Structure formats: C-alpha cells, structure tokens
Amino acid sequence: MTEQNIRVLIAKPGLDGHDRGAKVxxxxxxxxxxxxxxxxxxxxxxxxxxxxxxxxxxxxxxxxLSGAHMSLVPRVMELLRAQGQEDVCVFVGGIIxxxxxxxxKELGVRAVYGPGTSTAQVVEDLKQAVFCPPAA
Amino acid sequence: MGLVEQVLAGDxxxxxxxxxxxxxxxxxGREALDRLFAFTGRAHLVGVTGSPGTGKSSLVNQLARAxxxxxxxxxxxxxxxxxxxxSSPFSGGALLGDRxxxxxxxxxxxxxxxxxxxxxxxxxxxxxxxxxSQALDAAGYxxxxxxxxxxxxxxxxxxxxxxxxxxxxxPGMGDDIQAIKAGILEIADxxxxxxxxxxxxxxxxxxxxxxxxxxxPAAHKHGPSLGAGEAEPAAEQGWVPPVLRAVSxxxxxxxxxxxxxxxxxxxxxxxxxxxxxxxxxxxSELDAxxxxxxxxxxxxxxDEDLYRQTFDGLLQRQISxxxxxxxxxxxxxxxxxxxxxxS
Numbered sequence: 109m110t111e112q113n114i115r116v117l118i119a120k121p122g123l124d125g126h127d128r129g130a131k132v133x134x135x136x137x138x139x140x141x142x143x144x145x146x147x148x149x150x151x152x153x154x155x156x157x158x159x160x161x162x163x164x165x166x167x168x169x170x171x172x173l174s175g176a177h178m179s180l181v182p183r184v185m186e187l188l189r190a191q192g193q194e195d196v197c198v199f200v201g202g203i204i205x206x207x208x209x210x211x212x213k214e215l216g217v218r219a220v221y222g223p224g225t226s227t228a229q230v231v232e233d234l235k236q237a238v239f240c241p242p243a244a
Numbered sequence: 245m246g247l248v249e250q251v252l253a254g255d256x257x258x259x260x261x262x263x264x265x266x267x268x269x270x271x272x273g274r275e276a277l278d279r280l281f282a283f284t285g286r287a288h289l290v291g292v293t294g295s296p297g298t299g300k301s302s303l304v305n306q307l308a309r310a311x312x313x314x315x316x317x318x319x320x321x322x323x324x325x326x327x328x329x330x331s332s333p334f335s336g337g338a339l340l341g342d343r344x345x346x347x348x349x350x351x352x353x354x355x356x357x358x359x360x361x362x363x364x365x366x367x368x369x370x371x372x373x374x375x376x377s378q379a380l381d382a383a384g385y386x387x388x389x390x391x392x393x394x395x396x397x398x399x400x401x402x403x404x405x406x407x408x409x410x411x412x413x414x415p416g417m418g419d420d421i422q423a424i425k426a427g428i429l430e431i432a433d434x435x436x437x438x439x440x441x442x443x444x445x446x447x448x449x450x451x452x453x454x455x456x457x458x459x460x461p462a463a464h465k466h467g468p469s470l471g472a473g474e475a476e477p478a479a480e481q482g483w484v485p486p487v488l489r490a491v492s493x494x495x496x497x498x499x500x501x502x503x504x505x506x507x508x509x510x511x512x513x514x515x516x517x518x519x520x521x522x523x524x525x526x527x528s529e530l531d532a533x534x535x536x537x538x539x540x541x542x543x544x545x546x547d548e549d550l551y552r553q554t555f556d557g558l559l560q561r562q563i564s565x566x567x568x569x570x571x572x573x574x575x576x577x578x579x580x581x582x583x584x585x586x587s
Contacts (some may be wrong), residue, residue, distance in 0.1 A: 113268055115264075134339055135339070137337065138332060138335065138337035138338060138339045139332070139334075139335050139337060140335065140337060141332075141335045141336045141337040142337050143331075143337060143338045143340060143361045144337065144338065144339050144340065145340045145343060145359050146339055146340065146341045146343070146344060147343050147344060147347075148341075148343070148344035148347065151347075152350075154350070154351060155347065155350040155351070158350055158351070159343060159350075159357075161256060161257055161260055162256070162260055162356055162357050162358055163260065163358065163359060164257075164260035164261050164263065164264045191257060192257050193257070
C-alpha cells in the first residue's frame with residue numbers, strides 16, 4: 109500500500125454549518141497524497157456509514173462543532189462495527205471538551221483534535237494508524 | 245466464501261473491497277476480474293461528461309432517482325455510479341467531492357456510489373474505470389452511470405467505454421464556433437443544456453442544434469429510419485442526439501433525459517450497434533492488453549547491460565531515440581529467434 113492508496117472519508121455529521129475545519133483537513137490530506145472523499149454538511153450517521161462502506165475507506169474523519177459528539181460518534185462507531193468495518197480508523201475534530209475525550213477513545217476513536225492542531229500532526233497520525241493498525 | 249462469491253451473492257462490503265483490489269491492480273483483483281468476466285455484458289453503461297461546474301453530479305443524482313422511482317410506471321432499476329475526479333499532479337492525492345451532490349440517494353440499498361481518483365490518466369476517466377464497471381456489471385447493476393472528470397474539449401475516453409454518452413453544457417459557455425470544433429460534442433448521444441433557468445439558454449441550445457444540423461443534415465430531415473440491423477457507420481446516423489433542457493438541482497427535465505437514455509439503449513440493441521460497440525471495445529481492450537503484456541514480458545527478458553549501454557548512447561546523443569529502440573528490438577529478436585514466427 110502506498111500513500112496514494114489511503115482513502116479517507118471526511119464527513120460532517122449533525123446540524124452545525126461550519127465546514128471550514130473539515131475542508132482544511134481534507135485539503136491537507138489531499139496534499140499529503142491521500143484520496144479524500146468529501147461528503148459535505150449535515151450528514152446523518154447512517155449516511156456516513158453507508159459512504160464509508162461503498163468507498164471502502166481506511167479512515168473516517170468526523171468534524172463536529174455542535175456539541176452533539178456524544179450522541180453522533182457512538183452511533184457512527186456502532187454502524188461501522190455492524191457492517192464489518194471495525195478496522196476503519198475513526199478520528200474526530202472540532203470543539204470537543206477535554207472531559208469527553210476518554211469516553212470517545214473508549215468507543216474506539218483513534219484520535220481527537222481540537223483547535224490549534226497542526227495539519228501535519230493529523231497527516232502523520234493517520235499514516236501511522238493506517239500502516240500500523242492496532243493489534244485486535 | 246471468497247470475495248467473488250460474496251459479490252455475486254450481493255454483499256456490498258465485499259463489492260466495495262473488491263473494487264479497491266481492482267483499482268489498485270492487485271493479483272487478487274485481477275484474478276477476481278477473470279472470474280467475474282463471465283457475468284458481465286448485461287449492464288447499460290451511461291457516461292456523463294462536460295465542463296467543470298455544468299452540473300454533472302447533480303444530474304447524475306437526479307438521473308439515479310429517476311431510474312429508482314420511475315414516473316412512467318416502469319420497474320425501478322438498480323443503479324451503480326462511478327464518479328471520477330482528478331488526482332493532484334503534484335501530490336497524487338485527490339479530493340473526491342461528487343458525493344456532496346448525491347445525498348438524496350443515501351439510504352437506498354439498490355444504489356451503489358463509488359468515487360474514483362483519476363490517478364494520472366488524462367482522458368477524463370481513471371485507468372481502472374472500465375474494470376470497476378465490469379465488477380459492478382457482474383454484481384448485478386443493470387444501469388451504471390459514469391461521471392467523468394470535468395472535461396474540456398478532448399477528454400473523450402468515456403465514448404469508448406459507455407454505450408450512451410451524455411454531454412452536459414450550460415448557458416454562457418462559448419459561441420457556436422466552440423460547438424462545431426472537434427472533440428467532446430462529437431461524442432454526445434444525448435446533449436443536455438443544464439441550468440436552463442439561466443439567461444442565454446436559447447443561444448446555447450441554438451448553437452448545439454446548428455452543430456447537429458451541420459453534422460446530420462439528412463438524418464435530421466428524414467428522421468431515425470436508416471439501416472436497422474446494419475453494422476455500417478451509416479447506421480449511426482439513424483440516431484440524432486436530442487438536445488434536452490434541464491434544471492438538475494430541481495429535477496426539471498430529468499424524466500425526459502432518462503427516457504432518452506432508455507430509447508438510446510433500445511436503438512443500439514435493435515440496430516445491432518450494441519454488439520458492434522461491444523466488439524470494438526473488447527477488441528481495443530485486447531489490443532491494449534497485448535501491447536502492455538508483450539512490452540512488459542519483452543522488457544523483463546532484455547539484457548540489462550545492453551539496455552544501459554544503448555541508453556547511454558542515447559543520453560550522449562550518439563543515437564536517436566528511434567535508433568535506440570530499434571537496436572534493442574533487433575538484439576532481442578536475434579536472441580529469441582522464434583521458429584513459428586515465419587508464417
């Protein structure tokens with residue numbers, strides 16, 4: 109597998125309309141040589157899981173600024189697992205309070221990125237995660 | 245159960261994974277394609293092409309809806325969509341954004357959407373688009389909509405792959421001289437003037453019709469009555485591309501385009517052109533593969549020292565590129581001297 113073949117879905121679940129962060133990350137991953145499938149605003153967890161399946165992605169990035177992460181993320185994780193994609197690396201970006209991060213990681217989220225994260229960090233983590241999946 | 249069996253049984257995750265294998269040209273993917281080939285040849289491949297921003301994705305979204313929920317009472321058809329977007333020439337990465345316009349199709353298990361990066365191919369498709377369409381065909385999608393990269397004037401690969409090619413234009417994209425230039429407009433089986441609620445739609449439509457008049461004067465006057473069953477190029481003149489207006493964001497004009505797609509499919513079948521296109525396509529695919537495999541095999545058997553020596557001569561401009569190629573070919577022929585070749 110080469111970097112070119114890493115496929116990442118960038119999705120914005122929920123109702124907030126701020127997709128600048130999602131677009132910045134999508135662009136950074138593109139510039140790092142990955143193939144980024146961008147789904148746009150206001151996706152339901154079902155739509156995200158369906159896109160992840162059809163596109164056979166290695167990773168899913170969820171951008172959430174609405175505060176609804178504790179209901180949206182578990183649902184996405186549950187759907188991915190139910191359709192046999194538990195090996196997909198899920199990462200979350202946006203406004204996520206410090207205290208929620210352990211619970212998200214408990215659900216299987218690989219990384220949570222807040223404001224000020226460098227895009228290089230995300231790219232590096234993602235390559236690591238895709239090339240060296242955790243022992244199941 | 246292997247991937248192939250799972251795909252034939254309708255497993256969507258298996259299909260998605262197989263598409264990845266085929267796209268990455270892995271041994272597993274190649275072997276699966278070999279086995280799936282017997283199940284192909286049933287789907288109607290419809291290409292949608294046109295300049296960036298003319299509304300191809302929105303139109304594909306609406307067309308898929310029209311085939312899923314036909315207004316004329318015909319049976320809904322399972323639809324697969326292959327959406328190609330360009331890869332960056334610098335990083336090799338890609339931003340595949342066609343799904344943004346296809347959210348209406350979400351939740352329908354009989355629609356399968358796959359985004360593809362062009363990965364350096366220049367004809368408006370990716371190298372693996374044809375192979376992916378074969379896998380979708382074998383997986384039982386009778387209608388495959390293929391959206392090309394936003395195309396300019398000469399990205400016409402889609403016409404070789406698809407049975408029916410739709411070229412999408414929108415108002416304000418150039419004068420009537422653009423319309424009679426060679427290239428993308430020539431490949432249209434159906435012309436769509438999208439964004440028809442914008443000013444200038446009459447001009448665009450007039451330019452396209454004028455172009456068709458120049459190209460099909462007789463056919464235009466006498467209607468599509470020529471040569472049913474004939475495998476002559478003249479039979480192609482029996483189809484005059486309709487010019488259809490649409491506002492795809494609102495779904496206007498989409499039922500008519502869907503009807504034209506069905507009509508074109510029937511026309512190809514009844515005129516024998518379907519088989520003829522299939523024959524040409526397989527022939528050119530076989531030729532391309534032969535060239536590819538022969539070159540690869542020949543290259544693998546070539547003496548590395550000789551290659552480097554000859555290349556050095558080329559690099560120092562002692563011999564021309566053609567001379568270098570001929571030297572290497574002659575050398576290889578002498579070494580392999582095949583007795584069956586003299587026929």
